[in-house]
Amino acid sequence: MPELPEVETVVRGLRTVLPGRRIVSIRLGKTDFMDDPAILERHLPGQRIEAVERYGKFVLLRLVSATKAHGLQSDGRQRYSLLVHLGMTGNLSLRPAAEPLRPHTHACFALDDGRELRYTDPRRFGRVALLSEDALGSVLGKLGLDPLETSLADFRQRFAGRRAMVKALLLNQSVLRGLGNIYADESLWRARIHPARHASTLAPRQVSLLYRSIRRVLSDAIRLGGSSISDFVDAGGLPGEFQLRHRAYGREGKGCFRCGARIRRILVAGRSSHFCPRCQRAPRRKH
């Protein structure tokens, strides 16, 4: 579910409500996917949410201790950020505190306005962590470029000399941050590049087409509120609409929107990869 456009959609929804709110108490369910639940319980109550940000596929709540009169950590205590990764099935939503919990709700953060920020995640592939500035920096520092905030020149540089298959590179968060299986396939379809092409064999023209395709696909998807394949909903519970615009992902056996050939699905980099065998020519086999 959650790739860059879905996470951005969630963040935008949270941003309309959370900044300025104080976390008054928390309740945790299963905690095996959290870095350190005890730290959450000890330090989260009493924090005020200053800002909501997205970094790649991570949601970031910037916090400041609400016990101090002016919000500045004048006592020299650490500033914390709550880091949330939605994994495959994670969901953040804002609900009235009195509303019954949905199944698989593993964290409830009660706010000072009577609402709760709730984290739900059936598979528990997500991540929840309360991190100091330093710890946060070391997590985010491993990530690559944000495709929407990157120049063509920098994008090129990231691909230069890489022999890996282009699909593997697009999914690698230390190269680009935010793409996942859906948007990698959609971008490659748009750029007419086969997922198993080795990056170093792409012509400069193709690299720039890929760059533009990624940005177009991601910004269109953000505009439509992300893709809802089976269960993605935004912070208010509404589904996205970009799944109606998918051209490759999930369309195995159906006609290519450009040429009519049947979309195929193969395994590349260990992931299902959907592509048009006519528009996206297979790389010449090295012998």
Next chain:
DNA sequence: CGTTGAACCTGTTTGC
């Protein structure tokens, strides 16, 4: 470096 497969965990869909 790059690739592959397994692992983490639960729910849904597909196939015999």
Next chain:
DNA sequence: TGCAAACAGGTTCAAC
């Protein structure tokens, strides 16, 4: 119908 296998938006680690 029923049950097992396959599959799912992600990431990490070991082994080669």
